Amino acid sequence: MQKSLHIDPDKCTGCLQCELACSHVNEGVFNPAKSRIKVFNFHDQGRMVPYTCTQCDEAWCMQACPVDAITLDAETGAKVVSDALCVGCKVCTIACPFGTVNYNASTGKVIKCDLCGGDPECAKACPTAAITYVDANWTGLDRMRQWAAKTDAGAQAEA
Amino acid sequence: MQHVIVGAGPAGVVAAETLRKGDRAADIVLIGDEPEPPYSRMAIPYVLEGMIEQSGTYLRKAQGHYEDLGIQYRQGRAEALAAADGTLTLEGGEAVSYDRLLIATGATPLSPPVPGLDLPGVHNCWTLADCREIAALLGDDANVVLIGAGFIGCIIMEALAKRCGTLSVVEMEDRMVSRMMDATAGGMLERWCAAKDIRVLTSARVTAIEAAKGAGGDKAVVLDSGERLDAHLVVLAVGVAPNIGFLEGSGIRTDHGVLVNEHLESSAAGVFAAGDVAQGLDFSTGEYSVHAIQPTATEHGRIAALNMLGRRAHYKGSLNMNVLATVGLVSSSFGSWEGVAGGDSGVAVDEDAFKYLRLEFEGDHLVGALGLGLTDHVGVIRGLIQNRTALAEWKEKLLENPHRVMEAYVAHSQT
Structure with a gap:
């Protein structure tokens, strides 16, 4: 059974442990700006919403990459950027309608969530279980997929 | 079949x-x-x-x-x-x-209508073969003239600048990348290039490329102002x-x-x-x-x-969008970035930090955007435009501060 990140904003306290864990493990620095998961703070509503790549089936980033630098990890379902192949052209950053691929100017490469190879640090670091890594069927993934379908970015084939 | x-x-x-x-x-x-x-x-x-x-x-x-x-x-x-x-x-x-x-x-590639394009050391930058020819002529002492500051010109500028002596850029429009930059963004980009020791001449036309052996190269790019730019290498990128x-x-x-x-x-x-x-x-x-x-x-x-294959697949249309880095300054544009009749614009500009974001709305829908110096979450602009998301109260917030665009997106997708 493939697993995916399940995010429950109601449980998020905005402690940002996920951002720190992500940037530390993936970029070697405690710098939320380099995190692949981002907590949005809606002050006026008192809500915190962690947000990252849903590893969507459409994989706009992967489809748009001109040099085959983004591939599917068959085990986790993650779309993974190869630093060795990425040239930093940034086309994936505008192609992803979810805004979850960012350009890292200090490395000249793009960064996105790769589920840490199947053991996501953000989920481990979250003290309130707002972020969990669970069987895909149990997540709110359907809701995300609906949004993905609605987004209708570019070409939806009606085969 | x-x-x-x-x-x-x-x-x-x-x-x-x-x-x-x-x-x-x-x-x-x-x-x-x-x-x-x-x-x-x-x-x-x-x-x-x-x-x-x-x-x-x-x-x-x-x-x-x-x-x-x-x-x-x-x-x-x-x-x-x-x-x-x-x-x-x-x-x-x-x-x-x-x-x-x-x-x-x-x-x-199009050719500018000027004599001298057949001189040695005048190249397009379009194919891998062109790339090999250009690479062979680059070097610390090479004076390079780039004709055209459009998409391709801007994207190759960094590589040329890193591997040459001097780099001059000649653009006939009144600003760089006129197809994805308004006057504000174009001006910032020109200032950015000048700070990197790249001479950018806008509203300048090349009238000829002439063989002219001298200390500065073996040819000269002649401008309509009369100025002559000595060059070892001329790169054409006019579209x-x-x-x-x-x-x-x-x-x-x-x-x-x-x-x-x-x-x-x-x-x-x-x-x-x-x-x-x-x-x-x-x-x-x-x-x-x-x-x-x-x-x-x-x-x-x-x-x-x-x-x-015989499946009647429908194409719902292509959203014009671009992203490019000009000697390190990232710019992006989406859809109707110049705005639409009767629409509204939200603009945030920070000249000193080289940051600029212009959002264009029709009703409470985002229809276009232009950004400079932005590298995070830019793809949501595509999502919001192509999803034709009704932004409701978020439109006002975005008119006030366009940089909250990712928040607007998360607010709509995660409720």
Whole structure:
């Protein structure tokens, strides 16, 4: 059974442990700006919403990459950027309608969530279980997929 | 079924792969006109910069990728098309028969109308062969003149600047990248380049390139102001035009490119077009435009192939969007970034930090955007535009502070 990140904003306290864990493990620095998961703070509503790549089936980033630098990890379902192949052209950053691929100017490469190879640090670091890594069927993934379908970015084939 | 694809760029390659996925038995012929494996022109600047080898530009990295898929990749250049009898003629006279044809011949660089383009050391930067010629002439003592500060000119500027003595850029428009920059963004970009010791001359026309041996090079680029720029190397980047010359006399309807319907089919049944050569539906305007961009090329390739397989796949239109870095300053544009009649704009500009974001609305929908110095979450702009998201109370917030665009998106998708 493939697993995916399940995010429950109601449980998020905005402690940002996920951002720190992500940037530390993936970029070697405690710098939320380099995190692949981002907590949005809606002050006026008192809500915190962690947000990252849903590893969507459409994989706009992967489809748009001109040099085959983004591939599917068959085990986790993650779309993974190869630093060795990425040239930093940034086309994936505008192609992803979810805004979850960012350009890292200090490395000249793009960064996105790769589920840490199947053991996501953000989920481990979250003290309130707002972020969990669970069987895909149990997540709110359907809701995300609906949004993905609605987004209708570019070409939806009606085969 | 015999599928023939003429043109081995991203549109052609994605189409070939989609055809194979949908039909294990079909004959698939992919014809390219350069003696290289299918590669990405977009990656050429990074070869020039020395960041990757030429093989780093290849569209697919696995050895034997095309053979393994049973895609016959071969060399050839289209010369004529007889759509009525399903025959494509290649240069040299060979006739290739097809049941379904995809025209994915891309574009060719335009030449400025000036004498001296045939002098040694005057090159386009379009093919890997061009890239090798340019790389051979670069060096610490080389004076380089780049003609054209459009998309390609700006993307190769960094590689040229890093590997030459002096770099001058001549642009005939009144600002850099006029097709994706307003006056504010263009001005900031020019200032950014000046700070990097790149001399950018806008509203300047080249009248000739002349042989002129001297300390500064072996030729001179002559401007309409009378100024002469000595150069060892002149790089041309004044734009490109779709490769439709071989369709003359074929009866296939063309305008700027090959006119295609929502199935990516041309006016001739069984003949499709995709990518930089195709003039298809524009998501923003509802009109037919050539969008010479990578995402459109791959979308076109996939949808055209589905239709070639006999599935009636509809294309809902291409959103024009661009991203480029000019000596490190990232800019991006989406859709109707110049705004629409009766629309509203939200603008945030920080000249000192080289940050700029302009959002364009129609009603409470986002329809276009232009950004400078932004690298995080920019893709949501595409999502919001193509989803035609009703922004409701978030429109006011965005007019006040356009940088909250990702928040607006999360607020709409996570409730």
